[in-house]
Amino acid sequence: MSKVRELVEAAALRGIFALPRPARRLIAGRPIRLDGQELALDAQLLLKLQKLSGQEQLSAPTPELAREGMRRATRLLTTSPVNGVVAADRTIPTENGELPARLYRPRELTTTSPLLVFFHGGGWVIGDLNSHDDVCRFLAKHAGIRVLSVGYRLAPEFRFPAALDDSLAAYRYAVDNAAELGTSRDSIAVGGDSAGGNLATSVALHATRSELADPVFQLLIYPTADGTTRRRSRELFGNGFLLTDADMTWFIDHYQPEVELRADPRLSVLLAEDLSGLPPAYVATAGFDPLRDEGEEYAQRLADSGVPVISRRFEDLIHGFINARQVAPRFQEALFEIVGALRAGLSLRKS
CATH class of the missing domain: 3.40.50.1820 (Alpha/Beta hydrolase fold, catalytic domain)
Incomplete structure (x- = not known):
């Protein structure tokens, strides 16, 4: 069941990034400018989606939980081999x-x-x-x-x-x-x-x-x-x-x-x-x-x-x-x- 859920989440992630730019900007929010730099919309949208999923950082209560978090992120982000x-x-x-x-x-x-x-x-x-x-x-x-x-x-x-x-x-x-x-x-x-x-x-x-x-x-x-x-x-x-x-x-x-x-x-x-x-x-x-x-x-x-x-x-x-x-x-x-x-x-x- 978890595998099916991950497949659905990966498809949803790619679907959101395939939306027209105005829609992606609406989801991501106002542009972020800091230290004379403007964050790329792609990066801002990814961060927003991570926040919505509750995964805002790489550490965890235990190393194994953090490792599983990275393994899960890898499965979501990389769905097709080169x-x-x-x-x-x-x-x-x-x-x-x-x-x-x-x-x-x-x-x-x-x-x-x-x-x-x-x-x-x-x-x-x-x-x-x-x-x-x-x-x-x-x-x-x-x-x-x-x-x-x-x-x-x-x-x-x-x-x-x-x-x-x-x-x-x-x-x-x-x-x-x-x-x-x-x-x-x-x-x-x-x-x-x-x-x-x-x-x-x-x-x-x-x-x-x-x-x-x-x-x-x-x-x-x-x-x-x-x-x-x-x-x-x-x-x-x-x-x-x-x-x-x-x-x-x-x-x-x-x-x-x-x-x-x-x-x-x-x-x-x-x-x-x-x-x-x-x-x-x-x-x-x-x-x-x-x-x-x-x-x-x-x-x-x-x-x-x-x-x-x-x-x-x-x-x-x-x-x-x-x-x-x-x-x-x-x-x-x-x-x-x-x-x-x-x-x-x-x-x-x-x-």
Whole structure:
């Protein structure tokens, strides 16, 4: 019965977004303008519908309830898989056990290609391979590359630095097994969204300071960069824009409950003393996102350290927009732009 209900809700959601613009504006309400930005109608309508459904934030009384909430949202938002993409589940052996992973490639891609090792978002507490399956399929197809999505261990069952340890192990696995994965050691990039963006750039930083082969590119989508400081965007957008101030506290409390240890640069990459030598990066932020300012400050730190970086603010969007690209055109437009940046960044890699 719950499955039928979800199908009905998903159809209703798409029906509302298919209404004429005046009708969608009527449902969404008056335009929201804040900090010199106007929220996209698609984003405002999605937020309004979430409010009406009673799901206004990502956290919950327990981690499992929050995880189920994300699983349910995924089922509502992504109803049809990207065509022309082959996906294969696999496991990655590590010192702490096997990690679930999923390798994607465009069906027509039979030769070697760059590989993006992707870490999903979810505050290190929620999210999994399925929550970002649509995103990874989209990136693989439209960037014309392979994508290896990694299911790292989640907090609070496994606290910091477990997720990072797993991410490093997965990146090392990709480097050591490049040929079997359809790529080469000098064609591997890292990427992720939110907490996954944090893990991706932490992996890149570790690789440049160790014997590991450096990633050729970083794709950082509204990344978490500092667990120690409340910035202006967190005050401005901490309520009513999907990711809330309370969510952020809930996530970090589960991942690293010891406040004095949150300045560890493996977690708060913005606080690393030296960021020089990191791979070129594309840092996407959303205008109505509590994480906006720390992501943009991290991009500036990279630039100041001599790292080639493009910092792109999607000023009319909210945190999590890449997961809603099937629902409304504005989200997909933004994801297409991100794909373009990924293609461009990979085309500049060393031969």
